[in-house]
Amino acid sequence: MIAAAFAPAREAIAAARIPGATLGVVSADGRRWVTxxxxxxxxxxxxxxxLDHWFDLASVSKVIATTTMILRLADEGRIDLDAPLTSAIPDLRQYDMAAYERGLTFRDCLAHRTLLPAVEPIYTYGDDPARLRAFVLQREWKQIAEPVYSDINFLLLGIAIERVTGAPLGAWPLGKGLSYGPPPGPAVATERCMWRGRVLKGEVHDENCAALGGQTGHAGLFGTVAGVLDFAQGVLTGAFSDAMLDAIRTPQYAHRTCGWERKFAGWSGGQACSDETIGHTGFTGTGLWIDFDRGLAWTLLTNRVHPTRHFDSGIFTLRPATGDAAITAWEAL
Incomplete structure (x- = not known):
């Protein structure tokens, strides 16, 4: 099964489009295939x-870590998803009580249904993590015309978690094989960073996350294939409450749920999966998808930005091809 599912990645490696890849597939009944x-x-x-190497999960951090933390806090009654972020961050835009950002809710940010910009080079404003957090909270963000997928949404959610728990994100129990960096084992290399002047290996690739201290709501998590699969199997087998499952499976804005994407035409998970499939990708070349109808999840972990992001790695066709191949192989068992 796994050989057929891995065929697109093996072809990409042979064509030198990506340096390496790991594919893991897990079923709700505990069967697991990894190559x-x-x-x-x-x-x-x-x-x-x-198989022991740790990958910089990039924006997959948003779903494995941040979304899960927020939903767990909501489950415990420590936050209300429909309350404004100011219930956890009262000093958000504190010099303008009518500021747009002060009306944003946790759910708005989880579903990327805000008018905040996609990203901004925050790391160019300084290198003091505390000062940069203050910058994120006090900046008057330019509102865009319509909602887009935004790192700023999850930066704010990460700060909210820190405020509610009184601890950095890395203090949250993530499970074996998941950790904020530097990881406790061998790491794959990502990019030769122009800002830091070196090939990154075992340190976070995302510049804003690095400048903010390496533990943020939008990036910073590292994982092994076993750690990612353990998380996915937990989602399939009861690690989430009914309310948490409902939040990650129910559309909130367009094809977005709380944190995740649902299957839509042309998405990263391919078209062979069921309509009850959610997923998320990471800029470094990572991704995780969970098909609830089939009780199946798969993760494709690559270092497609090594040694540079400025190269057509083919990742946007590799991901759906891998998803389709994994489902086809699964159906053939």
């Missing part, structure tokens, strides 16, 4: 990829 190929690093020293 890998290629290189964890090409430069400065070649390093073969193993």
């Amino acid at each position: 890998h190929s290629g290189m964890a690093a090409l430069v400065p020293e070649p390093e073969p990829l193993t």
Whole structure:
């Protein structure tokens, strides 16, 4: 099964579009298939990829960590998803009580239904994490015409979690094989960063996350294939309450649920999966998808930005091809 599902990734590696890839598939009944190929690093020293390597999960952090934390806090009655962020961050835009940002709710940010911009180079404003957090909270963000997927939404959610729990995000129990960096084992290399002047390996790729201290709501989580699969299997087998499951499966805005995407035409998970499939991708070349109808989840972990993001890795066709191949192989069992 796993060989057929891995065929698109193996072709991408052979064509030198990506250095390496790991694919893991898990079913609700506990069956698990994992394979890998290629290189964890090409430069400065070649390093073969193993199943023990940690990947920078990039924006997959948003669903495995931040969304789960927010929904757990809501489940415990510590926050209300439909309350404004100011219930946790009273100093948000504190110099303008009528500011747009002060009316945003947790659910708005989870579903990316705000008018906040997609991203901004926050790291260019300084290198003091506390000061940059203050900048995020006090900045008058330029409102865009209609909602887009926004890192700023999840930066705010991460700060809210820190305020409610009184601890950094890394203090949250994430489970074996998941950790904010630096990871406790061998890491795949990502980009030769122009800002930091080196190939990144075991340190977060996202510049804003790095400048903010490496633990933010939008990025910073590292994971092994086993850690990601353990999380996905937990979602399929009862780790989430009914309310949490409802939140991640129910559309909130267009194809977005609380944190996740649902299947839609042309999405990253392919078209062979059921309509009850959710997923999320990460800029470094990672992704996780969960098909509730089939009781099946798969993760494709690559280092497609190594040694540079400025290259057509083909990741946007590789992901759906892998999803379709995984479902086809599953149906053939």
